Amino acid sequence: MQEKELKVAVLGAGAIAGDHFDAIRVAKGLTACAVADIRSERAAEVAGIYGIKAYQDYREMILRERPDIAVIALPHFLHKESAVFAAANGCHLLLEKPMALSVAECDAIIEAGRRADIRILVGHTQHYIAENILAKSMIQSGNFGKLVMIHDARHINYFRDERPLWFLEKEKAGGGILANLGTHSIDKIQWLTERPVRKLNASASYYGSRGNVEGSGMIFMELDGGIPAAIVQSGYLGAPRNETEIIFTEGMLKLVTGEGLWISRGGSYEKVENTGNAAPFSLQYADLQRSILNGEDPSCTPEYARNVIAVLEAVYRSAETGTEQQLRW
Ligand SMILES: NC(=O)c1ccc[n+]([C@@H]2O[C@H](COP(=O)([O-])OP(=O)(O)OC[C@H]3O[C@@H](n4cnc5c(N)ncnc54)[C@H](O)[C@@H]3O)[C@@H](O)[C@H]2O)c1
Structure with missing residues (x-):
């Protein structure tokens, strides 16, 4: 080059x-x-x-x-x-x-x-984090049997004083925890599995101490091929968490962002050493x-990133109307 x-x-x-x-x-x-x-x-x-x-x-x-x-x-x-x-x-x-x-x-x-x-x-x-890259190659290898489901949990004090106010204003940020961090989770799940979201149901709550954005959300999605995936995010006071579990017929993977990747083939989780250290x-x-x-x-691609926003728009539509949303790509 x-x-x-x-x-x-x-x-x-x-x-x-x-x-x-x-x-x-x-x-x-x-x-x-x-x-x-x-x-x-x-x-x-x-x-x-x-x-x-x-x-x-x-x-x-x-x-x-x-x-x-x-x-x-x-x-x-x-x-x-x-x-x-x-x-x-x-x-x-x-x-x-x-x-x-x-x-x-x-x-x-x-x-x-x-x-x-x-x-x-x-x-x-998410595409450039070492443990995610390794997890993606394991998911694609088929070594764990059939992919069954995925769940992703993120807890963070979203309304902390140091957060700039624009993040908490719907007109400026596009939404709260789901727009900012939910888009990471939507992306992570689609990218890891190479399966776009086909339909979803979502709910959100608005108990934040500042601003007018949602402070929590739950999203129940169906990925291409009928694979269910759930995202749970809370921005209220609680224990910090940033974890994704990927469940197959013959094992499980657990990603803890910033900490690494764990595997189970039936027993307790074992940490995978050397997930790589590229920044x-x-x-x-x-x-x-x-x-x-x-x-x-x-x-x-920007078209892929646009589709993450299409999923986010469907999340807010579902949370507002209480109806299932279909996504057509
Ligand atoms: N990839 C990641 O993991 C990650 C992590 C954090 C933030 N982000 C993203 O990065 C972006 C910035 O986030 P941040 O946390 O740095 O926000 P921030 O509020 O800390 O920084 C934004 C900066 O833009 C400045 N600004 C506002 N209006 C401006 C204008 N008209 N002209 C020039 N400067 C202006 C502000 O003064 C501020 O310094 C957002 O899109 C956020 O979602 C991504």
Whole structure:
């Protein structure tokens, strides 16, 4: 693969920006050039750490710096307008998940990308986590018999004081725990099994101490081939949890994000050693670089990321109306 040095600018200097800059710093073929944040003191702080330029206005940054890649790490309601602007100015995109607020917004981003002939990678980080990659290869191997069902549980204090308020405003975030973390679970389940969601029922509760978004949700889904999968998420006070169990006729897998992968073939779970230690954000950038150099889609296409949003929209429709939702791809 012939390496060309690519200039990268990051839109948004918030919580996730450091993960991007750390990955860019160690990547061969990438150079960070600038960061933009509406909070100019924060942009200056991050720019100081990484020795790059700071801007307050992301449009000015793109027009002046002309980066090859724009990383969109902004609140969800700004994904569409910034992605369309960056694409129209010739930037390839690393667009943070969830792709946008709605399927219609995702379509506008995809269309802008087609028109500008640029590559778009949506940051579905689940695809790049070592224990997930290993679990996926085990699921695909067929060594555990038939896939029977999956359940995924996530508990986190979602309304903690440090969480920026926009995450808790439906108009800005697109929803609460289900939009932010539920999209990770929907993606994880579909990607691990390579089975899209066909139908679902969902419920949500709204007892958060701030904002107007849901604080918990349950989703009962049917995947392609009739496989049932459940997602349970709570953002209220309780014990933290981030686990997925995949149940087959001849064994079980348990993923604990950040901790590893466990296997049972009948007895207690045993931890799999050496799940690998490649950094997820580095793998994500390598995927985008390959796609830019080869002029092909990255492994996670924007059409796939759009479908995650289609599932999320169906989740909210089901929770609001109490009816089952069918998804047609
Ligand atoms: N892949 C992952 O695991 C992961 C983890 C965390 C966050 N994320 C995603 O990353 C994105 C950013 O999340 P975050 O946690 O960093 O949020 P954040 O609120 O910490 O950061 C967003 C930044 O954008 C800035 N901003 C707001 N409006 C702006 C504007 N008009 N112009 C320029 N800057 C503006 C804010 O000042 C803030 O610094 C979201 O899409 C989120 O879902 C992904």
